[in-house]
Amino acid sequence: MKELRIKKRVVNVKGELRVPSDKSISHRAVILGALATEITVVHNWLKSEDTLATLNILKALGTEVKERKDSIEIRGTGYSFEEPKGVLDAKNSGTTARLMLGVLSTQPFFSVLTGDESLRQRPMLRVVEPLRDMGATLDGRESGNKLPIAIRGGKLKGIAFFNKRASAQVKSSLLLAGLRAEDMTEVVEPVMSRDHTERMLGVFGAEVISVPEERGHLIKIKGGQELRGTDVYCPADPSSAAFACALAVLTEQSELLLKDVLINPTRDGFYRKLRDMGALVSYENEREVSGEPVADILVRGGGGLKGVKVHPEEVPSMIDEIPILAVVMALAEGRSTVKGAKELRVKESDRIRAIVENLRAMGVKVEEYEDGFEVEGRGKLKGAYIKTYGDHRIAMAFTIAGLLAEGETVIDDPECVKVSYPEFFKDLESVIEYL
Numbered sequence: 337m338k339e340l341r342i343k344k345r346v347v348n349v350k351g352e353l354r355v356p357s358d359k360s361i362s363h364r365a366v367i368l369g370a371l372a373t374e375i376t377v378v379h380n381w382l383k384s385e386d387t388l389a390t391l392n393i394l395k396a397l398g399t400e401v402k403e404r405k406d407s408i409e410i411r412g413t414g415y416s417f418e419e420p421k422g423v424l425d426a427k428n429s430g431t432t433a434r435l436m437l438g439v440l441s442t443q444p445f446f447s448v449l450t451g452d453e454s455l456r457q458r459p460m461l462r463v464v465e466p467l468r469d470m471g472a473t474l475d476g477r478e479s480g481n482k483l484p485i486a487i488r489g490g491k492l493k494g495i496a497f498f499n500k501r502a503s504a505q506v507k508s509s510l511l512l513a514g515l516r517a518e519d520m521t522e523v524v525e526p527v528m529s530r531d532h533t534e535r536m537l538g539v540f541g542a543e544v545i546s547v548p549e550e551r552g553h554l555i556k557i558k559g560g561q562e563l564r565g566t567d568v569y570c571p572a573d574p575s576s577a578a579f580a581c582a583l584a585v586l587t588e589q590s591e592l593l594l595k596d597v598l599i600n601p602t603r604d605g606f607y608r609k610l611r612d613m614g615a616l617v618s619y620e621n622e623r624e625v626s627g628e629p630v631a632d633i634l635v636r637g638g639g640g641l642k643g644v645k646v647h648p649e650e651v652p653s654m655i656d657e658i659p660i661l662a663v664v665m666a667l668a669e670g671r672s673t674v675k676g677a678k679e680l681r682v683k684e685s686d687r688i689r690a691i692v693e694n695l696r697a698m699g700v701k702v703e704e705y706e707d708g709f710e711v712e713g714r715g716k717l718k719g720a721y722i723k724t725y726g727d728h729r730i731a732m733a734f735t736i737a738g739l740l741a742e743g744e745t746v747i748d749d750p751e752c753v754k755v756s757y758p759e760f761f762k763d764l765e766s767v768i769e770y771l
């Protein structure tokens with residue numbers, strides 16, 4: 337594992353950047369393509385370790401895939417896969433594991449799904465329990481909570497499920513299983529989580545009902561619907577764009593255009609929160625692409641950022657951006673808090689711990705809560721040794737912190753960015769100007 341040393345301090349961020357395509361949408365595009373009939377062409381597909389884990393599992397299940405320069409072609413199986421000969425490996429990807437548990441639950445064969453050391457520690461009962469209620473047989477370590485998990489799928493029946501964590505992975509897993517179940521499958525969430533599965537199911541010709549209700553938001557799908565192969569265009573990932581955006585808002589003379597970014601309201605909470613802090617962030621050329629809202633995001637530095645509160649109901653719309661938001665908070669003036677974000681403890685690392693520990697190492701006063709943290713923003717950071725815990729978003733967030741800190745910062749495992757953003761360091765270099 338080679339460390340990264342950051343010595344130079346950034347002055348400005350200038351120019352345009354089209355960051356890699358959205359990870360959540362890229363996973364879903366190939367999964368739905370494989371479940372559909374006929375051919376699906378996914379344009380601008382994100383090729384990263386996480387999405388390749390999904391693609392390789394689909395191939396191991398007998399899906400024919402042709403990889404082209406800017407697109408990927410999937411021959412749909414119409415929900416009819418082959419029994420895999422070996423163990424399926426979701427690597428570091430929670431989305432792969434949880435969505436594929438839903439898909440495999442519909443298949444009348446035996447399969448085993450595992451993942452890397454980090455993923456094998458992450459909770460799976462949140463999908464295993466409702467999938468068992470639908471009629472699938474799943475077993476694994478800790479009564480089915482931890483990978484490896486063995487699945488014997490088959491005939492399922494629809495259920496009504498209250499998704500108390502507002503998790504899109506759980507919702508999507510159940511919708512994908514529900515498509516092959518008898519009757520209706522219903523999922524209610526207290527706050528709407530990212531809705532890419534619902535939107536994309538519409539693009540593939542399925543009918544999904546999505547309506548507000550008393551306890552939050554209801555999604556319903558009727559079993560037995562066919563998906564039809566189609567073209568899907570993947571927009572740039574707002575979670576990846578967040579790093580260069582943060583660097584731009586934190587540097588006086590910056591002007592950066594982030595091209596083609598997904599601005600789905602279930603995902604753009606980070607950009608809205610930056611505006612609340614006083615940052616100059618605007619959406620230009622808003623349009624719709626493959627059922628998703630997209631824009632070019634214009635970011636200017638020199639906004640003079642103030643501390644801000646993130647409330648529990650806002651967390652799902654910025655869940656993956658909280659590490660970089662914490663860095664912005666540390667460089668703003670005044671106190672900032674994040675509450676209701678306990679889920680961060682079971683991401684690729686315990687992100688609350690990693691944020692608190694690394695910000696403290698950079699000289700920031702931070703209080704840790706079970707479900708969040710409080711940061712005292714003083715407008716400055718000192719260089720430090722950053723422990724990423726192999727977590728891509730911690731590595732990228734603290735690279736930005738390191739570029740703005742006095743003195744040297746060391747990132748212990750920069751390679752882990754490959755999970756979502758293989759060209760992260762190169763892209764950053766292309767838009768920053770050093771002192």
Ligand code: S3P
Pocket residue numbers: 359360361431502503504505506508529530655656679
């Ligand atoms: C994802 C959902 C979120 C998010 C993850 C991707 C998805 O997880 O943190 O990076 O693609 O559905 P949860 O569903 O656990 O909130």
